[in-house]
Amino acid sequence: MTQSVTTAPLAASARRVLDAMLQEQGETGLPEACGRFEVGEGVAGIVEVWGGAEGIVGVHFPRATSERIVALATGRPAAFGTVNFEDAISEMIEMIIVGAKGELADAEVGVTRPRLVYEGAIDSPAPGVAIPIWTECGTFFIWTALQGASGASADGRA
Numbered sequence: 001m002t003q004s005v006t007t008a009p010l011a012a013s014a015r016r017v018l019d020a021m022l023q024e025q026g027e028t029g030l031p032e033a034c035g036r037f038e039v040g041e042g043v044a045g046i047v048e049v050w051g052g053a054e055g056i057v058g059v060h061f062p063r064a065t066s067e068r069i070v071a072l073a074t075g076r077p078a079a080f081g082t083v084n085f086e087d088a089i090s091e092m093i094e095m096i097i098v099g100a101k102g103e104l105a106d107a108e109v110g111v112t113r114p115r116l117v118y119e120g121a122i123d124s125p126a127p128g129v130a131i132p133i134w135t136e137c138g139t140f141f142i143w144t145a146l147q148g149a150s151g152a153s154a155d156g157r158a
Contacts, residue, residue: 005009007031007131010057010142013099014133017092022072022137029139030130035088037122037130037143042066043081044143046122052109055126055146058094059114065138072137081118090114096142 011028018024037044037058044060053057061069063080069087078085094112100107128145 007129007142007144009103010096011145012131013130014059014140014142016097017095018135021092021095022069024072024135024137027134029134031129031131033145034128034130035124037128037145038133039117039119039121042118042121043077043089044117045090046117047093047097047114050091050110053146053148055144056122056124057097057111057146058117058122058130058143059096060141060142060143061089062138062140065135065140068137069135070142071086073122090116141148 006027015026015028018026025118037046037060039060042060042062043066044058047057047059049055051131065076066085066089067080069092070085071087073088076090088095090113097114101111124145126145126147129141130141130143132139132141
């Protein structure tokens with residue numbers, strides 16, 4: 001499994017979710033290698049993946065982008081970090097991940113529900129790749145650090 005194979009279904013799923021939920025068009029940027037997932041100011045949903053692929057996937061929304069997306073999704077603003085905000089952003093992240101789940105590996109994969117993180121960094125369990133998704137609401141990022149169940153990293157290294 002290569003990183004482009006890993007990120008392509010996630011980016012396509014993100015664009016489908018944006019279009020279906022928000023009538024918002026997204027454009028995918030070029031993937032970049034990264035070893036740490038920096039949350040910074042904003043919110044990230046971290047999902048653990050197991051089965052045919054193992055590791056983590058994160059979806060990071062800078063604060064302003066997350067607030068615009070939540071307001072568009074719910075029809076009204078929700079204060080950053082409140083229960084209503086977390087419910088809306090978690091649902092969006094889960095839809096992106098589940099929409100790509102079947103394409104992440106040849107075999108069945110399982111995923112956890114998103115765990116929201118508001119600050120800090122997450123070290124990568126495998127070589128990581130980040131891909132930006134540009135929207136009218138702002139840019140957000142999908143980050144993957146997956147390896148095949150055989151132990152090979154997503155870029156093909158053992």
